[in-house]
Amino acid sequence: MFILVASPVQVADPDPLQDFYIADLSQGSFFNGYPCKDPTTAVVEDFIFKGLKDASIISDESPCGAAATLAFARHWPALNTLGVSLVRLDLISSGVIAPHNHNLATELVFVTAGELYIGFVANSDDVSAPNKLFAGMVKAGEAFVIPRGLVHFQMNNGTINASTINFLNSHNPGISFLPLTLFAAQPAVDPAMLTRSFAVDQSALSDLALF
Structure with a gap:
């Protein structure tokens, strides 16, 4: 006899009900996601995003010495309902991405240039590690994972510019x-x-x- 036990499955976004659901950002309606355009009007260019290829120009007078280029569903409509998004970070020497969180997504940081001090703080009610800091130096070619919703940061302690490509498991991670x-x-x-x-x-x- 087989006993079926329901096990919870956690996902950041609901599963899509069709192959793609390209957002129509011209509509003024609000959903848990965006309204979509007619799938028959989709073209290959909808699925290509070119906004992450170039590093941001950051002034030495910039208060944080860093810039973030977002590829969420509102920037790349093809991501609508797919449960993924991207961010590119560029930081000059001593630049920081101030402490923040993404309440809707886990984040995977892949360092593409330089090295960064990256970390997050566990929740205060985590009995195993209340308010514990998990942080370290992450070099080009290495990655760091940040659990969903936790406060985290990045800082360029090196002498050269650093950059990352970050992957998040929501088309609208929240910041x-x-x-x-x-x-x-x-x-x-x-x-x-x-x-x-x-x-x-x-x-x-x-x-x-x-x-």
Whole structure:
């Protein structure tokens, strides 16, 4: 006798119901994803994305010394419903990608040039490793995986420019940068809450709004 036991399967996005579902970004409707154009009008160019081939030009005066080129469904409509997306990061020496998270996706960082200090912090309620930092130097040709939803960062400690191609298992991974989320929200978060939470005076809050 066979006993069937249902096992949960976790995916970032729902499974598509057809081969492709190219987003029609001209429509004003909102779905869990985007409305699609008629599949019979698809052409091969829909499935080619050229936006990641060139490194970003980053000024030495850039506050973070880094740039991110996104290939989410809104930038590459062919990704709509497919459960994947890409990001290219370019960082000059000492450049950083500020602490942030993707609430909808796990991220795989593949370093293509230079080397980066990459890390994430485990959730505070993880009894096995509360608030534990997992971080290290990752060189060109190596990869680093960041579990879904965890706060993470990248920093170029090297003397040459660094770059990565990042893979995420959602066509819309979501991005929440902590400095931007907390210190540049509109309308603003009550300054009294921020000064108490971070143990700083009110004059320091503007310095923490990096974006």
